[in-house]
Amino acid sequence: MKLSFLTILIALAFFTANAQRSAPDTLQTSAGPVIIQPIEHASLVLTAHGATIYVDPSGGADKFQGLASPDIILITDIHGDHFDIKTLDAIKTATTTLVVPQAVADKLPAADKDKLVVLKNGDYSTQSGISIRAIPMYNLPESATAMHPKGRGNGYVLTIGGKNIYISGDTQGIPEMRSLKNIDVAFVCMNLPYTMDIKEAADAVLAFKPKIVYPYHYRGQGGLSDVNAFKALVEAGNKGIDVRLRNWYPRQ
Numbered sequence: 001m002k003l004s005f006l007t008i009l010i011a012l013a014f015f016t017a018n019a020q021r022s023a024p025d026t027l028q029t030s031a032g033p034v035i036i037q038p039i040e041h042a043s044l045v046l047t048a049h050g051a052t053i054y055v056d057p058s059g060g061a062d063k064f065q066g067l068a069s070p071d072i073i074l075i076t077d078i079h080g081d082h083f084d085i086k087t088l089d090a091i092k093t094a095t096t097t098l099v100v101p102q103a104v105a106d107k108l109p110a111a112d113k114d115k116l117v118v119l120k121n122g123d124y125s126t127q128s129g130i131s132i133r134a135i136p137m138y139n140l141p142e143s144a145t146a147m148h149p150k151g152r153g154n155g156y157v158l159t160i161g162g163k164n165i166y167i168s169g170d171t172q173g174i175p176e177m178r179s180l181k182n183i184d185v186a187f188v189c190m191n192l193p194y195t196m197d198i199k200e201a202a203d204a205v206l207a208f209k210p211k212i213v214y215p216y217h218y219r220g221q222g223g224l225s226d227v228n229a230f231k232a233l234v235e236a237g238n239k240g241i242d243v244r245l246r247n248w249y250p251r252q
Helices: 002-020 085-091 110-115 197-210 227-237
Strands: 027-028 032-040 043-050 051-054 072-074 097-100 116-118 126-127 132-137 156-158 163-167 185-188 212-215
Touching: 027 163, 097 110, 097 126, 110 116, 185 197, 197 212, 197 227, 212 227
Parallel strands: 051 072, 072 097, 097 116, 163 185, 185 212
Antiparallel strands: 027 032, 032 043, 043 051, 126 132, 132 156, 156 163
């Protein structure tokens, strides 16, 4: 009886965790579908080309219940909502590759060093047939004392089956974002005082014109940013951009 009750509790926890997540989306590519699974805040999971990619996993392994273990983990920066050692230790496997900026590599334990791919802004790597380009993410005006100084963290552009997926990390509407070309899917942050407000985010999105944009990472000191207003701003400027609102804060 005790075993059966425990099994029921585990099953309920599993289904509750899955029920709280937004349903996954699918992006068709020449190499097969990319499954896009929002998790929470800055965390998401992409499944593509036979690989499972976790982006900025944090906040505990339970958020990833029911998902395949990561083949690749991308980390954008050193802050706890992007880089969480306890979560990493709970979800990674012996074969997981960690793609990180140097500032994150410096904080990882020695046991992880042989699993690292360290990229600085402008560097490329190919992992599991997926091209990964590290691009800048930083605050404006530039300052060595900024919360996100230029060169410390990485945004990423992944190329999978001819489709380009941009992950902003923590940034403002920097020239390197605004000048992006041929982005099919973009994940763009918007939270004050850490990154930018919805007007700056919308203006940047209208500059680089992704086919699809997900506002994510939109919890700041004042609560959640108004992503519906962001959507309205983008659609007023370019109705051809598909703004997808998903539940990135299922426990709110």
